[in-house]
Amino acid sequence: MHREIPKLENFRVSTNCWGSKIHEYSIMSDFAESVKDEGKQNKLFFALDDKGAFRYFKDVLFQNGLEADYYEFRHRAYVDIAQSWCEENDIPYATGS
Numbered sequence: 001m002h003r004e005i006p007k008l009e010n011f012r013v014s015t016n017c018w019g020s021k022i023h024e025y026s027i028m029s030d031f032a033e034s035v036k037d038e039g040k041q042n043k044l045f046f047a048l049d050d051k052g053a054f055r056y057f058k059d060v061l062f063q064n065g066l067e068a069d070y071y072e073f074r075h076r077a078y079v080d081i082a083q084s085w086c087e088e089n090d091i092p093y094a095t096g097s
Contacts, residue, residue, distance in 0.1 A: 004033045028057050040064045 025048070032044035043064065047056040061067045079095075086093040 026055070027041045027074050028054075028070075031070050034073065035066070035069075040066065075088070 028044075029048060032041055032048065035041040035044060039062075043060045044057060044066075047053060047060045050056050058067075061070050083093060083095075085091075
């Protein structure tokens, strides 16, 4: 029997559920690596290496018009984590269309 999970746009990730599977810093670093503009990429990596990295990283996203790209990237990462967790725990899932 398959249980259908809610549509992914309504999906919220809880670190209580997946614990150490979600590494926000790694997602931020992977996003920075994916940015094609070298100047913007360098600013993001610099932000991640500074005190208050999470706040500074988000400031750099805003200043460089990258917020929407980052949040889409992070959403896809969360979906991948959730799907992997379901597979590891033999839980069937359905993706939204």
